Amino acid sequence: MSQLTHVAQTMLSELDGFSVEVDAARERADIILDRPPFNIISMAQRDQLRLVFESLDQDPAVRIIVLRARGEHFSSGGDIKGFLEATPEHVSQLAWNIAAPARCSKPVIAVNRGYCFGVGFEISLACDFRLVSNTTLYALPEQKLGQIPGSGGSARLQKMVGITRTKDVVMRSRRISGKQAYDWGVATECVADDQLESATDALVEELRKFSPLAQRTAKKLLNETEDATLTTAIDLEGHCYSRLRSSNDFREGVEAFHSKRAAKFNGT
Structure with a gap:
């Protein structure tokens, strides 16, 4: 008799475009986008990211979750072709998957450098803290494709910065720098690019000290x-x-x- 396998086990058997590292000694888990050079996020990856956040939320060895990327860019956005191939039912789940960091009961830190566009920006907005460098560029460029943000980006951004600035970013596909994001209250901290990792380590250690x-x-x-x-x-x-x-x-x-x-x- 064959054993039943939970769909999550099958979906997570091979991670698509990212990896997970758990450092039990530091009570830290890192979700690392790893599809260079631009770390484009596929449709399947969105489902997997949700499941990983849910899994780490249940892991007693993890206190703090860090979402970061390899290379000079966090993510230039989603797989454009994937939107045309996805079913309406799948597309309707996009915002739910990308909201996983917000639903997670543990503190989640997004570490953003370079391009942070589209879904890369949206999943960062769903995190609790956003650390940026002087290389960071945020954008919701969907208007250039005849679309609008579909994973909560415009809604979350409007809550943070108001309707005027959100229209400026969304309706003009305007890019905003890490420094401007910090000035607007979108970013928690803006540091020199070579200090981004140390700033992340410091925030993780600070958060670990609390109840x-x-x-x-x-x-x-x-x-x-x-x-x-x-x-x-x-x-x-x-x-x-x-x-x-x-x-x-x-x-x-x-x-x-x-x-x-x-x-x-x-x-x-």
């Missing part, structure tokens, strides 16, 4: 209250605060503060 439980709670709260009224957001914040008060991590944090020592959180 995993408090970080998961903060991410979920902020994501879910983005569209809420101020009254609703404050109410939900209060409920989350109340639940954390009974956690071991909160007790450890308070005791460490009074003892003037570093806290040792365990995520409970």
Whole structure:
């Protein structure tokens, strides 16, 4: 009798255009786009990226996830031919797949250098932190193809920078530099290109020091209250605060503060 195989196992048996590295000692997982020179993201790769994020979210050895790329460009976008070949049902899942970093309960850092266009920009916008260099160029160039962003790019960008700037980027297929993205509040930090890796390492180590439980709670709260009224957001914040008060991590944090020592959180 043949054994049933979950579709995810088959889909992840050979990763398409990217690799995954887990450093258990540093509680870090790196998802690395690896289709040089421009790291074009295929349709199949989008499905796989979602599954990998979901898998790493369940991995107790991983605290922080880093999304980066090999070479001088993060990604010039998606496989154009793939859009014409994909079924309407498949195309309808594009935004869901690319939103995987946002749904992930753990902090996700996008490391962007060089071209970060189309879906490359969209998946970065779904991450919690975006580290850029002075070589970074962001763009949503779909208008040049007679299309619009289809994986959440225009919606997420508008939440961050407002309708005027988003129209400028989307309707003109305009490129914005890493420095401008930082000035607009899209990028978390902008550094010299040769400092991008060290800035990433520093952010990973900083995030590891906090309570995993408090970080998961903060991410979920902020994501879910983005569209809420101020009254609703404050109410939900209060409920989350109340639940954390009974956690071991909160007790450890308070005791460490009074003892003037570093806290040792365990995520409970």
